[in-house]
Amino acid sequence: MKPMKNSKNLLRRAKDLIPALSQTFSKGPYSYVEGVYPAYLSRGKGSHVFDVDGNEYIDYVMALGPIILGYNYRKVNQAIIQQLENGISFSIPHPLEVELSENMQSLIPGAEMVRFAKTGSDAGTATVRAARAITGRDNIAYWGGGGVWHDWFTAITSKNEGIPKILKKMVRKFNYNDIDSLKILFEDWHGEVAAVYMEPMMTEYPKNNFLQKVKQIAHKHGSLLIFDEVITGFRFANGGAQELLKVGADMVAFGKGIANGMPLGAITGKRQYMDIFNKVFYSTTYGGETLSLAAGMAVLGELKTKPVIKHCWNLGKVLISEFNRIAEELEVNIKMEGLPIRSSIICRDKNEDPSLLLKSLFYQETVRRGVLFGPGYVFLCYSHSPSDIKKTLKVCETSMKSMKIVKNAIKTNSVKKILQGNVMKRVMSF
Numbered sequence: 001m002k003p004m005k006n007s008k009n010l011l012r013r014a015k016d017l018i019p020a021l022s023q024t025f026s027k028g029p030y031s032y033v034e035g036v037y038p039a040y041l042s043r044g045k046g047s048h049v050f051d052v053d054g055n056e057y058i059d060y061v062m063a064l065g066p067i068i069l070g071y072n073y074r075k076v077n078q079a080i081i082q083q084l085e086n087g088i089s090f091s092i093p094h095p096l097e098v099e100l101s102e103n104m105q106s107l108i109p110g111a112e113m114v115r116f117a118k119t120g121s122d123a124g125t126a127t128v129r130a131a132r133a134i135t136g137r138d139n140i141a142y143w144g145g146g147g148v149w150h151d152w153f154t155a156i157t158s159k160n161e162g163i164p165k166i167l168k169k170m171v172r173k174f175n176y177n178d179i180d181s182l183k184i185l186f187e188d189w190h191g192e193v194a195a196v197y198m199e200p201m202m203t204e205y206p207k208n209n210f211l212q213k214v215k216q217i218a219h220k221h222g223s224l225l226i227f228d229e230v231i232t233g234f235r236f237a238n239g240g241a242q243e244l245l246k247v248g249a250d251m252v253a254f255g256k257g258i259a260n261g262m263p264l265g266a267i268t269g270k271r272q273y274m275d276i277f278n279k280v281f282y283s284t285t286y287g288g289e290t291l292s293l294a295a296g297m298a299v300l301g302e303l304k305t306k307p308v309i310k311h312c313w314n315l316g317k318v319l320i321s322e323f324n325r326i327a328e329e330l331e332v333n334i335k336m337e338g339l340p341i342r343s344s345i346i347c348r349d350k351n352e353d354p355s356l357l358l359k360s361l362f363y364q365e366t367v368r369r370g371v372l373f374g375p376g377y378v379f380l381c382y383s384h385s386p387s388d389i390k391k392t393l394k395v396c397e398t399s400m401k402s403m404k405i406v407k408n409a410i411k412t413n414s415v416k417k418i419l420q421g422n423v424m425k426r427v428m429s430f
Helices: 005-014 074-084 095-107 120-135 165-170 179-188 210-220 240-245 271-278 290-305 308-330 356-367 386-403 406-411
Strands: 041-045 048-051 056-059 113-117 139-143 171-173 193-198 224-229 251-254 265-269 334-339 342-347
Touching: 056 386, 074 290, 095 113, 095 265, 095 290, 113 120, 113 271, 120 193, 120 224, 120 251, 120 265, 120 271, 139 179, 165 171, 179 193, 179 210, 193 210, 210 224, 224 240, 240 251, 265 271, 290 308, 308 334, 308 342, 308 386, 342 356, 356 386
Parallel strands: 139 171, 139 193, 193 224, 224 251
Antiparallel strands: 041 048, 048 056, 113 265, 251 265, 334 342
């Protein structure tokens, strides 16, 4: 690895200019192993990224999920360039709004109508506003991994400064695969729940018809079921988790993979619910920005004609199974947990508790050998190759072997001496 002189210089300049050092908390240097990881990337190609000092990495962060086909993907680039020659934003709607809506309708179950957004957070918040308008209620039953920065959700997180405290009373969490926790919530909030807002799945499958039961309970109490498919959409299946799990929601929020890195989100749903957008105020100048719509058209075209989902699932299966086999053989307490398409690397201490310190040590060793893992999920894209997986597993094996030294360091409380950067920090909790 080349010295990170340019990365460190840019970070020094940013400290006087940019609050939080990044536009996205999860991309900030504190979310990685600061001092070891590059602080800035300059370009990407396929499944690889390059930092500002010329170092190359196999990337498993994929810009926190949006890169589903690969960086600098030719057909997406061509679509953007072609549209750029005709204009970006216009005074009245562009035909791409209709064309992409029709494409999404043909791909996504229950997408009778479509409305575009710029981010998954915007799309999710719009569905919550719609549900409240439809039901005349305020409260939201929630389950998921977070990520929505708007007030209605962030009120229940540790980063809730500047948000009216009353909003915290309007959102309550329930537990996945625990239908009783949702029943109790509805009993406590009898007749007050506007919607159940949830990710249909994260890293485990629903059990005992869990999602069907959630839908039944929501409808029984006059509430809407909203799926947050910002991550699962276009990754778990072409039609998202609704298609994979064969459970439809009343409204669905999409983002991330819809445009392979261009800023685009979407809301889909049944006409009887989507009609409310004729009344509620959801209007944004850049909702019809054409470069993102053109990118979305290209992505959906690739999903329909190429085995994108199958490719990612198959490579993910190999990565998880071989990673865990190596860890077991080396007797290191590291495991890749979750699904082939959305997994997490967990490093546990001697008490079997997840340890950010040990995870930071493991990531330090992998990034120094050219593999970029992130603070959240392990994502694959269509451009990842079997050779990428082979090299990654070799790097992980070497890194795990170096982690064996840490066993003695744990006993003597000298682990931090081995870590050459800062321990990774969690962005927020709730």
